[in-house]
Structures are given as C-alpha cells and as structure tokens.
Amino acid sequence: MNDFDGKVALVTGTTGIGEATARRLAEGGAAIIALGIDAGANAMLQAELNRAGAAALVQATDVSVPDQVEKAIAAGVQEFGGLDVIVNSAAVHPYGTATTTDFETWNRAMSVNVGSIYLTARFGIPEMIKRGGGAIVNVASVQGTACQENVAAYATTKGAIHTLTRSLALDYARQGIRVNSVSPGSVRTPILERAARADDPNADIEAAFRRFGEAHPLGRIGEPEEVAELIAFLCSSKASFCTGSDYRIDGGLLAGIGVR
Template identity: 45%
Template structure:
C-alpha cells in the first residue's frame, strides 16, 4: 500500500509550479488529489480532478472544497495560489495591491474557512508563503505584505484549531524555478538569455542555484504527513540558505 492511501487532498493553485508538483507527489504516494485553479493543468495530473476556481470568489472556493470533500472528509489542504507584482507603495496602484492581497492572502483565508469544517482530527494545512515575508528585495511592497499576512494567518489558525487536532504550517521558498519566477526573470532580463538571469538569481543563495519545485513539494508532503504530527504554527524556509547569510563578503 502506498503511504498516503486513504488521504483526501485539495491543492489550490495546483495547475503549475510548486502546486502542480506537490499534487503530483501526493498522487504518486497514493492520496486522492483534487486541484483547484484558474488554469488547466493540461493532463499533467494523470486523471486527478481539476476544478476551475477563482480564489477571489468565496462561492467558487466553497464549491471547490465541497466537491473535493465529496460528502466525506477532507484530510489535507495545500494553498499554493499566488501572483507577483512589482512596485513600491508609491508606484503600486491601489487596485493592484488589492489584487495581490486577494489572491495571495484572502484566498488562503477563504480556502481554510471552507475546508476546516470538513476536516477531521488529524487534518493538516500547508500554506505556500515566501522568504519575502521576512526579508525583501526592492519593489515588492504588495507581494511582501501579502506573504506577511499569510504568516500571521498560519499562526492564528494553528492556535485556533489545535483543539480540533488540525495542524497548520507554511513553507517559505526562496527563488524556485516556476513559471511565475520565469515570467519575472523574463521581464528583467533585457537582451540577455533567460537562463542567465535565473543563474544570477540563484547565485545569491549559498547553494548557488535556484530551487526546483520538487524540493519544496517534498517539504510540503512531509508537513502534511503524520511524520510531522507535532508540528504546527511554524514556518519552514526552503531557501538554499538565503536568509542565513549576511550580504557582507569577506
């Protein structure tokens, strides 16, 4: 029997990047996986149901959770939906700030709000956050604020629902080779090759490279599993040592 047989998981933002690879990993290990996303995973999930869902819409989020639970219980929730916009508090339009918050943070609130009542004891939630909740590059005011909101939400939910035996944690990736990161790199690369700017970004990490989505997915799967049964309310940096270093070079 596969280790996750009998587990019912819902992954928001599971059509690409970290969410997709996490859904694939959970499925490979025997879990029943449902993906909720605006985009179609295009057959990458080997028959796992895909639910078209705009995480900004409470009714759509509720419907996705209800469908995934299928009249039974939901064991695991992964929230990996997210968007990135660049700008300071001066240059970021209010509407853009609201959009980033609504997808990255409010969507996680809506997903948990719908899922927790359908979770039994032993349930687990993992939120995909970012190291930018703790330390920022230039021009990420809206994105960093949304990830900081997520971190506070994780702690609050962990405390509130410990009595229900539901655990809540987050992962905080550094730079990961995902479609979103590649789109960002493309906007900054000028005339140079895309792989060159990804390598440059990777060089800022002590491990001298960007992460692959599977390296984050492995941590998510662990935090969902019973092997992490005493872990809740915590954030796990999957950042190649990025936040362990000082920028001063000796």
C-alpha cells in the first residue's frame, strides 16, 4: 500500500482506533505525528512504528491543552516538513446523567472530545493550507445520533463532533481541505473494556464483548482496524469528493433502532 506516500498525518489518541489508524496510515507510507496522554501506549506505538520502518514522532500531549497541541504540531511539522492529514480519535467516556455528572467531568469531556478537534484545526489547518489542502477525519459515535441512558456528557460531545465536522467542511472547502466524521458502534477498544467492567471489575471481557455484539445485526463488535480502514479511505484521494458527511461503521446497529 502506498496511498499515503509523501504525506504527513497527525493522529490523536494512541490506543484503540487511534493506534490502529496510525499503523494503517504508516503502512500506506505516511509520516506519523501521534499525540497521546498514556505514556505506556505512546511508547508501545513509537516502538511498533519504528520496527515497521515508519517515520514517526509520538508525543506525550494532553490534547485539551492549547499550548501542548500547538507545540506538538509545530514539532511534527518541523520534523517532517508539513501536514496533510488530521485524524481526531482521542476521547474520554464518562458515565452519568445531567444531575449525576459533576461540572469537572462535564468540562473534561467537552475539552477532550470536542475541544481537541478545535485545537488541531486551529493549529493544523494553516499548515495544511501551505501544502494545498488535505483531509480531516473526526471519530464520533453512533451515540451522537441515537444515545443510550446515563451517558449525557459523552453523547453530547459526539453530537457536537457531527456539527463541528460540517462547520469545518464548509469553512475550508475552498482551501482544498475535506472534513468528515466516522461514527462507530461498539468496537474493541480500552473504552469498551471499561464499559464491560463498569458493573463488575472482574467481568469476562470476551463474554461481555459477545453480549455487546448481539445488539448489532452483524452479530459482533467491530475491530479497530476496520474503523481505521474507513478512516484511511476518507483521508485518501479516493474520497476526493467526500466532505461534510458522517459515515457510520456500526454493524447495522442504527439501521434497526426501534425495529428489532
């Protein structure tokens, strides 16, 4: 695969979908700038990309903090010469209703899940314009369309991502920048593992994943690599007429809401 030869890609989040996307874009020839807050995950991803012979700079970054995002993007651009692709995958997933979610938790969800997309756009888009355009993909969720109970902050942020995606797409289309989002259903990630252990810290994770998968018409949960492949398509020249849209990758989950 050489669909990203000569491209520089910024990916936020170094576990789950972010990790899989960084690997997929690197396999396609992209130089990777990866930002994550988990030191262990950062080190593992850096080592994995190094072993694969990829050009990569994995940086410890809280993507909700403007100065950290600005410095990380500047370091990546200095290292690799520019920026062509942004994939926003970093997220937190708090549980709670409007009356049980404290203000700090609410603000943290907003600043990580939505604010980080604003920050990578603010500091990354000027670099993309210098290269003549590029592509941005934001990882949203089916919960931005049809949410569950007890996830008020998370679902709100994912709905906001859909709206911010459309806004960015309209604002920067004339600069050659395409912006789309993807909305996964249940996917094998650390966030889903935490969901499986929400009521029982000793829960059988694979049994829980099978149970979650039963809600999807395809009968299973998704894999991070499957989402990464869709993201790679939307970042590539093959999706050159795609912008301002959300693409579900949910095993048919929302196709049957209210029917099954």
